[in-house]
Amino acid sequence: MTTLHENEVPVDEAALRRLLRAQRPEWAELPLAPAGSGTDNRMFRLGAELLVRLPRTAENAEAVRKEQTWLPRLGPALPFAVPEPVHEGVPDEAFPLAWSVYRWIEGGTPGPGSVRDWAAFGAELAAAVRALHALPLPAEDERAGLSWYRGGELAPCDDWVGREFAAVRAAERGAAPGRDRGRDLDLDLDRLHGWWREALRLPAPTGPPVWLHGDLKPSNLLVRDGALHAVIDFGGLSIGFPDAEHAPVWDLPAPARRAYWAAAEPAEETRLRARAWAIAVGVAGLSYYRERDPVFAAECRTRLLAVLADGEEGVPTHTPTH
Known part of the structure; x- marks a missing residue:
């Protein structure tokens, strides 16, 4: 698995399964697939309706907590969709940082095949x-x-x-x-x-x-x-x-x-x-x-x-x- 930062915390699908079994066992056997990775987080699609975001570093984990606090307060007032946290993952032996599960938002990134004008x-x-x-x-x-x-x-x-x-x-x-x-x-x-x-x-x-x-x-x-x-x-x-x-x-x-x-x-x-x-x-x-x-x-x-x-x-x- 590609790492980008010297202080990066590794995580893979097996570790994520362990996290889910410990914290949300009802989701533990849902289909799991990589859903992209950014410079700050790795993402996995969980079933048809959920997205897991796992921060790459301890600093990125602070950003995860910030989303958990503020998105539920800001999102309803905005005229566009934003991620909706549905689980605030806590650190454990499988992954030592805070992490999140959000509702999946259907859509594509802007590009010639997605933007009409x-x-x-x-x-x-x-x-x-x-x-x-x-x-x-x-x-x-x-x-x-x-x-x-x-x-x-x-x-x-x-x-x-x-x-x-x-x-x-x-x-x-x-x-x-x-x-x-x-x-x-x-x-x-x-x-x-x-x-x-x-x-x-x-x-x-x-x-x-x-x-x-x-x-x-x-x-x-x-x-x-x-x-x-x-x-x-x-x-x-x-x-x-x-x-x-x-x-x-x-x-x-x-x-x-x-x-x-x-x-x-x-x-x-x-x-x-x-x-x-x-x-x-x-x-x-x-x-x-x-x-x-x-x-x-x-x-x-x-x-x-x-x-x-x-x-x-x-x-x-x-x-x-x-």
């Missing part, structure tokens, strides 16, 4: 983001664990972003002939890094904090009948400034991006900070996952190429007044 999809995503950001915030004493770097300012990230740019450049220089060499040259890393630095000179965000999903990349969206149906994987759920929330729009085709920006109507500074976040997360993912998960690293690279392809296109020249 990319412009409409971009507008739907903007409406989903707006609905999440409009939810009332909890009291201050309930916000423990709900801060994350992507809801903060850019400046505290400058050191590690610089190191990730350096790592990508070093990997390119050291690539063996015929293997990856030249793949990152067309990224124009100098231009991307320049845009990051320009964003550091922008005023800090000043708007009120909002609920944030934290990682609205396509693999965390589900489509049904050609339209956005569900948002999944709320492990990055947090409260903060919304700039980074917009960054995954560069993972979508250009018509979806244009429609998203038209519907979201961001201020110029928000759009530029969102682009900087897209660059930072993309470069970090390309650096960290280049060898560990080449498929995900390729997705990060595609995001950076989309940022470059857009150039200054779509950057607002004024702050919307409505």
Whole structure:
């Protein structure tokens, strides 16, 4: 079984069966099949109606607990489907971390075979983001664990972003002939890094904090009948400034991006900070996952190429007044 992190906790179907026998014996003999794996969790489909998520690391287990606490409270107020926890798995000898079982949500990830109209999809995503950001915030004493770097300012990230740019450049220089060499040259890393630095000179965000999903990349969206149906994987759920929330729009085709920006109507500074976040997360993912998960690293690279392809296109020249 592929591992992505040095501190990863291994788990397989046999261990999951032991967990189920101990904690939910009525499910223990249901059909079990891998249902994908992300950078933070492994998933198994359990029977026809359930999904098991097992965190890869102890840090990811904290995100699982956060979903268990907040999704039942936030989900009913949202105009799209979200995962519904039906069992809060507790650590035991078979698996030493918290884990979850959710109701299965039928749908496919956004792609040419599932989205009927990319412009409409971009507008739907903007409406989903707006609905999440409009939810009332909890009291201050309930916000423990709900801060994350992507809801903060850019400046505290400058050191590690610089190191990730350096790592990508070093990997390119050291690539063996015929293997990856030249793949990152067309990224124009100098231009991307320049845009990051320009964003550091922008005023800090000043708007009120909002609920944030934290990682609205396509693999965390589900489509049904050609339209956005569900948002999944709320492990990055947090409260903060919304700039980074917009960054995954560069993972979508250009018509979806244009429609998203038209519907979201961001201020110029928000759009530029969102682009900087897209660059930072993309470069970090390309650096960290280049060898560990080449498929995900390729997705990060595609995001950076989309940022470059857009150039200054779509950057607002004024702050919307409505």
